[in-house]
Amino acid sequence: MRRTAPLILGAGPAGCAAAIALAREGAAPILLDRDADVRDCLCGGFLSWRTVDQLRALGVNPEVLGARRVDRLALLAHGAEAVVPLPSPAWSLSRRALDSALRQRAQALGATLAVDTARGLDGTTVLGQRQRWSGDGLFLATGKHDLRGHPRPRQTNDPALGLRLRLPSTPAREALLSGRIELHLFRGGYAGMVLQEDGSANLCLALRKSVLAACGGHPVQLFKQLTARSPALSERLGVEWRDHPIESIGAVPYGLIAEQTEPGLFHLGDQAAVIPSLAGEGISIALASGEMAARHWLAGGSATAPAYQRALARKARGPMRAAGLARAFAESPLGARAGVAMAQRVPPVLHWLMDASRIHPDAPLAQAPAAP
Template sequence: MRRTDPIIVGAGPAGCAAAITLALDGRKPLLLERSAEVGDALCGGFVSWRTMETLQSLGVELTGHPITHLRIFAGQKRASAPLPQPGHGLSRHAMDSALVKRAVHCGAGIERGVVVRDLKSVSLTQGAAVLLATGKQDLKGHERPRLDPDPALGLRIRLPASPALRALIGDSIELHIFRKGYAGVELQEDGTANICLAVRKSLLAQAGRNPAALLHQLAADNPHFGDRMGGFDARTRIDAVANVPYGWRQTADPHGLYRLGDQCAVIPSLAGEGNGIALASGQSAARALLAGIQPGQWQKDFAQRTRRPVGLATGLWRMSELPLGGRVLTQMLRAFPSLAVWAADATRIRR
């Protein structure tokens, strides 16, 4: 069988944004997605004002738990500053469900339960443009480089948002900075508190490669974080993702395909802009494809758009990992709240 309409591998935010944009132009893109149904992907759940604008431009209207402030904790120190504009605490289940629904409504096809293993066979046998949107998972032959000897990994738990937890977190996105990592904490629209960590692999190794032991240890060592972890017990599900190549950007295209989302740029998650970049890349690549712009040219152009937000977020993430980095960031936030406003804005992808 030959297809001339584009094939999109992965129905996360990036793949869906591309599918919606192509379908709105009358094309019949096909999404190939390995999971049988929409899940709740590991994510901090912070949706920025800019990401909301992109969602709206795709015809997706969503509201999450309002987030108006950034709060940072490092040891006993804490500081808070208003965000430039309100963000949202939104579960990935809600966002991904709405995006898939919109894509199908616009005319995109979707095949679920399809694990694409060989990208070449998809493009060669069917002869269509291929958009690679597999996010955190790399495809054989298209791996992102693993240069860091002590790579970052993500851990995520969701706790029922009890009244006590609601009172603690409120309308803030919290960053709890500790040695070799941080935890992002926020309330979501689904009645949960999302607690998502990015830590170095060696930190997990020190905890005997046991994520639950690591979480208990961090809660014991960091009192403010411990307060939020009160509901964590042996029944709590822990999601994990390994080898997150923070700071990496794809600047060229050696394979003749459009690489989207985490497959084209991985912004350190403390910026809370990965979903924004994913949506923007899908929308932008689809427009490029419709305009006849070659993948290599588009990849180069889009890499320019991600340079500032990814560069700045990577610098802040590295700084937070320095021995006194968390304390310095907390003091800076306290002394210059306007700096936080600037950094929060500068780590967004421009529309």
Template sequence: MDGGGDRFDVVVVGAGPAGAAAALAARRAGAGVLLLDKATFPRDKPCGDGIAPHALDVVRELGVSGVEEGYAPVPALRLVGPGGRAVARAHARVVYTIPRMVFDRRLVEAAVRAGAVLRRHAVRRVEDRGGYVVVDGEIRAGAVVGADGAYSLVRRALGEPPNGPGHLALAIRGYAEAPEIAAEQRIVTTAAGWPAYAWAFPIGDGRANIGYGEVLRGRPLTREHLLDRLAALLPDLDTAAAAGLRAHHLPLSTRRPVAGRGRLLLAGDAMSLINPFTGEGIFYAVLSGALAGAAALDPGAPARRYRAALRRRLGAHLRHSRAAAALSSQRWIVDAAVRAADRDQRVFDALIELGLGDGRLTPRTLASVAAATLNR
């Protein structure tokens, strides 16, 4: 068939944060948008649920406000290095913990209010015909944005394989009673299985999103291993009673596929946009989705326009985050970074910007970490 059924300017595959942001951006430009997802909303998504202010900035630029309504801001972070040294400081800008069941639903509902058509549909085939794209032989689109996760079908259509060992992490997430940690996020790194860490992010209702993640190095990680490490690193929480324990893969940005080719574009996890330094992906998802949705309307070369927009907006940051990930492969450097952040709020703030937003490795940060290495 030649896509003789429905016709849209933009079809977005996947209605998570990247897909919803793409739909919102395309609608703001006046496009007819079809948003496809194999699930119905609300639906759960294994994730740390941490929402940085940078992600909310992008969402507001898309005309959406109030996605954080009903959730208390989390003003501080406690970071424990692999050697046991800790730093606890206030965030320069507060963060939130919003379950993806809620956050994703609010974004997709905003896209529908903006005029996007939401349809439950599991996409099986995407064909770029040059001047247009055909989805499952029935839907014709001017461009397709693949926001369909770590094992993206659109990514496969571009001939790009999924991430392999060294560039893929595995994490498990659940929800535990945690009334005592309402004021701070907690990240506890560990020398065992390095690089690896556990987290506890308070939601504000007496519970916390808890989890443990580890970079895959070519050997399988069992559910029992993940749960054992989670319990060992968060001994004050009843991790065994946690609800909703689910594992998920995190494709790290150290091995990114092409951002797009022709009329096929990738955003969010489909493009391996997971910060290798922290595992954060929501900011990358909404930003890349917004850029992809805007670029999809280019009548000549949407992928070329999108690649250029990504380079301008994230190129330098992605290079710096990759460098930070390489440096943090050495545990002693991470311990030095924790000591430096404990001594200087500005270093702490710079590391947060690098890990949660679009920050860079500043000369001050590098000098402070070097000094902390020499003066233990």
């Protein structure tokens, strides 16, 4: 007997990966999202070599989309700098370009995109602003945003916050950032900076809530303090950064892994495992979780959700621990200095940490179906 189409809430990388895998097998999923047009999300502009392999297997090629090649990692902390070649080339691409391509791929294979704002859940039924939405199983892929009534557990009284600043292309930034991704480390947080396909510079900060609170809760004051303490960051931001909006997202539960779920409810992406952003593997886990959830659904229907969630948690624990260790070092002045010194003197140690925080292609979590 033919199943009812599954429902996917959230048309980002995780939701689209699930939709692509399901549609390839004729499941005709419904992709439900609040936006008809793709927004440029706060984070996720860096694509590791593992992520690029997964995207290509799903039928999306970042190079064709204009992604910029990244082959070096620069660590900058307290006046010191270390530059280390990446184990394999990575790429930088805006989320608007990436998510648009994934949506198009899913729809081309038979997924349906529907637009509505979710107000909550009734079991596995989505209570939308326009109507109620249901299907044979719900794939929850709302990213870092929690659905009303379904918050993820808060693990600390000093949670992480995310800030993003997008700066226009300039010759100076091109010269400083071409071919590399930078991590600027400071007490209580870090800032990642990379050029995107249009030459603009994407600066994303992950920091403890207490760091922003010490600046009166004002992001502009925080940026003033950071640039005053870091000539390198000041050089990259220039003087015009004040003319551009600072976007934010609150209470990001880094380290969270969803261990359990109820039958019919598949947690994907950041609703399943929130890896610290300095690992650069958030998109990889999102894609892998969507594809893995789809495989379970195709094998046994919506009742397989608990088995999927346990399997995903098991596969994500190792990379999550490695990324958590890296984050702890990055947020500590002593740890940051030690990390930069180690990268300068023993680059293979940093390569080991990069590898440990990534999903290996021979692991079930990262296997994606071959592109047609």
